[in-house]
Amino acid sequence: MQENNKLKAFAAEIRMAAIEAIHSIGSGHIGGALSIADVLAVLYGREMRYDPQNPKWPERDKLVCSKGHAGPAVYGTLALKGFFPYEELKTLNRPGTHLPSHCDRNKTPGVDMTTGSLGQGTSLACGMALGDKLRGRDSRVFLIVGDGESNEGQVWEAFAFAAAKKLGNLVVLLDWNKRQLDGWTKDIFPMGDYVAKFEAFGFDTVKVNGNDIDELVPALERTRAGGDRPYAIVMDTVKGAGVAEVAEKVMNHSLPVSDEQYERWTAQLKEEIKALEVEQ
Amino acid sequence: MKIVYDGSMDPRLCKAVLGETIPAMAAEDPDLIYLDADLMNCIGTAKWAAANPDRAVNCGIAEANMIGVAAGLASAGFKPIVHTFGPFASRRCYDQLFLSAGYAKNDITVIGTDPGVTATLNGGTHMPFEDVALYRALPGSTIIDVTDPTMLISVLRQCKDRPGVKYIRVGRKSYARVYEDGSELPIGKAVTLREGTDLVIFACGIMVHEALQAAAALEKEGISAAVLDMFTIKPLDVEAVVSWAEKTGAVVVAENHNRFGGLCSAVSEVLAERCPTPAAFVAVEDQFGEVGPQGYLQERFGLTAAHIEEAAKSVLKRKETK
Ligand SMILES: Cc1ncc(C[n+]2csc(CCOP(=O)(O)OP(=O)(O)O)c2C)c(N)n1
Ligand SMILES: [Mg+2]
Numbered sequence: 001m002q003e004n005n006k007l008k009a010f011a012a013e014i015r016m017a018a019i020e021a022i023h024s025i026g027s028g029h030i031g032g033a034l035s036i037a038d039v040l041a042v043l044y045g046r047e048m049r050y051d052p053q054n055p056k057w058p059e060r061d062k063l064v065c066s067k068g069h070a071g072p073a074v075y076g077t078l079a080l081k082g083f084f085p086y087e088e089l090k091t092l093n094r095p096g097t098h099l100p101s102h103c104d105r106n107k108t109p110g111v112d113m114t115t116g117s118l119g120q121g122t123s124l125a126c127g128m129a130l131g132d133k134l135r136g137r138d139s140r141v142f143l144i145v146g147d148g149e150s151n152e153g154q155v156w157e158a159f160a161f162a163a164a165k166k167l168g169n170l171v172v173l174l175d176w177n178k179r180q181l182d183g184w185t186k187d188i189f190p191m192g193d194y195v196a197k198f199e200a201f202g203f204d205t206v207k208v209n210g211n212d213i214d215e216l217v218p219a220l221e222r223t224r225a226g227g228d229r230p231y232a233i234v235m236d237t238v239k240g241a242g243v244a245e246v247a248e249k250v251m252n253h254s255l256p257v258s259d260e261q262y263e264r265w266t267a268q269l270k271e272e273i274k275a276l277e278v279e280q
Numbered sequence: 281m282k283i284v285y286d287g288s289m290d291p292r293l294c295k296a297v298l299g300e301t302i303p304a305m306a307a308e309d310p311d312l313i314y315l316d317a318d319l320m321n322c323i324g325t326a327k328w329a330a331a332n333p334d335r336a337v338n339c340g341i342a343e344a345n346m347i348g349v350a351a352g353l354a355s356a357g358f359k360p361i362v363h364t365f366g367p368f369a370s371r372r373c374y375d376q377l378f379l380s381a382g383y384a385k386n387d388i389t390v391i392g393t394d395p396g397v398t399a400t401l402n403g404g405t406h407m408p409f410e411d412v413a414l415y416r417a418l419p420g421s422t423i424i425d426v427t428d429p430t431m432l433i434s435v436l437r438q439c440k441d442r443p444g445v446k447y448i449r450v451g452r453k454s455y456a457r458v459y460e461d462g463s464e465l466p467i468g469k470a471v472t473l474r475e476g477t478d479l480v481i482f483a484c485g486i487m488v489h490e491a492l493q494a495a496a497a498l499e500k501e502g503i504s505a506a507v508l509d510m511f512t513i514k515p516l517d518v519e520a521v522v523s524w525a526e527k528t529g530a531v532v533v534a535e536n537h538n539r540f541g542g543l544c545s546a547v548s549e550v551l552a553e554r555c556p557t558p559a560a561f562v563a564v565e566d567q568f569g570e571v572g573p574q575g576y577l578q579e580r581f582g583l584t585a586a587h588i589e590e591a592a593k594s595v596l597k598r599k600e601t602k
């Protein structure tokens with residue numbers, strides 16, 4: 001439990017860091033950043049093998065955040081893990097920044113793949129996983145996909161490829177937060193039952209509460225077994241999770257963050273961390 | 281049509297203009313159908329679309345499929361107007377545009393928002409400097425780089441009933457006001473915004489405003505520059521290019537796009553064949569986009585009035601030594 005509490009505190013810190021970055025420029029893709037803070041905490045706090053001093057280490061595990069607009073959450077995670085100074089978060093989207101809206105492998109230390117055109121990260125992740133296999137590396141590739149993003153046909157071409165090529169070193173993390181840019185996915189473009197879909201495609205599939213560290217930890221640990229089937233974890237999440245005021249707003253894809261909100265949300269998250277009673 | 285340019289911004293945002301004009305056109309023409317790819321909220325059509333599900337289709341984040349569906353609707357007698365961001369309205373669905381729409385002769389109108397540096401904080405992945413090049417290579421296409429909100433309304437109405445694949449690239453924010461409200465701007469006809477004798481500046485999109493500022497600055501230095509609004513990149517107003525190139529003997533082309541494949545290329549092709557003339561280009565020098573505010577990006581990629589002035593002076597030197 002103590003270890004999970006540490007991860008919960010890390011997730012709250014990731015949320016604070018993402019808010020820090022977005023507030024510094026005034027607005028940004030806050031909803032989709034907050035919904036993946038918990039899985040990022042488990043990935044970088046427990047599951048992934050990496051070296052902040054050597055971000056291009058070939059043997060590392062890799063993350064593809066295919067919903068590239070969640071960059072601020074990824075940057076917050078990487079800053080907290082020492083890939084670059086925390087203060088740099090305040091350069092988000094500024095002229096000459098290393099931290100653009102969408103993830104960019106050529107700009108940010110620790111970002112493993114460039115994304116932003118939704119769908120494309122899925123095929124890239126397949127290629128990376130296949131490459132690791134062909135090179136005889138035991139590295140794993142983690143792929144975060146948005147539920148809106150899964151409208152793209154390319155996503156399903158990639159999933160079919162992953163199963164056909166037996167990419168047991170690929171873990172798909174589907175951020176089922178039930179919202180896309182124009183609103184609820186059920187109104188815009190409902191995709192049906194993800195678990196059934198993944199299973200039909202031949203994935204080893206589980207569904208978890210993706211904003212609950214206690215459920216994410218064992219689900220990710222299972223995927224260490226590898227094998228010849230790719231893994232899918234359907235993460236039942238809330239867009240804006242961790243900041244009630246954001247989560248409650250239906251249209252929370254991209255929002256301004258005022259000074260007052262920044263102060264208040266940061267204070268709330270600090271309180272949460274305190275309540276977890278972990279040594280920092 | 282009346283020119284009312286004084287350097288001030290049009291109070292209307294183009295996203296609001298789209299959000300009003302598309303429903304208004306749909307009310308007038310029962311064949312019009314509007315398709316979007318999860319970006320209705322970005323152009324203010326969501327509310328109307330929700331109330332009119334038989335007139336507006338949210339295709340989700342699946343642009344290639346959306347173009348194919350639009351082309352199929354065209355074959356069923358509809359006049360589809362399709363919207364997404366510029367890169368996804370060109371690169372992401374190019375084979376569908378080319379074959380399902382173009383080759384199969386299913387006529388559709390595509391609106392690609394936030395062209396070039398107007399993609400600002402969405403950054404390099406969302407910053408199309410190549411969309412015009414792609415559409416130019418599609419036989420029979422029409423390509424418009426919008427100058428101001430009045431023009432946007434005029435070209436939308438013309439594109440609806442025009443044959444072929446039509447591409448309108450337009451930023452969602454405001455533009456400097458160039459044309460009086462209600463002006464009609466016939467597609468294919470360049471507009472002479474300013475007369476001049478020493479050189480001519482051919483510009484489109486956000487670069488029209490920059491060109492007019494550059495011409496005013498050049499005049500103070502005794503240089504007389506004509507400015508033409510080449511908002512129709514294809515079919516290009518060839519006669520306007522030839523006659524102004526012949527009249528002035530020096531050309532500057534300015535566009536918010538890669539210098540390969542856009543207006544610079546289109547004008548050069550005409551000059552080379554019809555009247556070789558010294559020319560200089562103010563365009564993106566074969567680079568990818570990056571994130572930042574528009575002012576920074578215009579500096580970064582060399583797309584300001586000052587860059588046009590510089591280009592004008594350099595081309596005049598070559599004109600003299602010719
Ligand atoms: C190919 C493509 N089309 C459209 C967009 C614009 N866009 C960015 S985010 C987004 C909605 C994404 O929804 P989802 O994948 O569910 O992400 P989340 O809810 O986690 O933010 C859209 C339409 C894009 N980035 N790429
Ligand atoms: Mg979503």
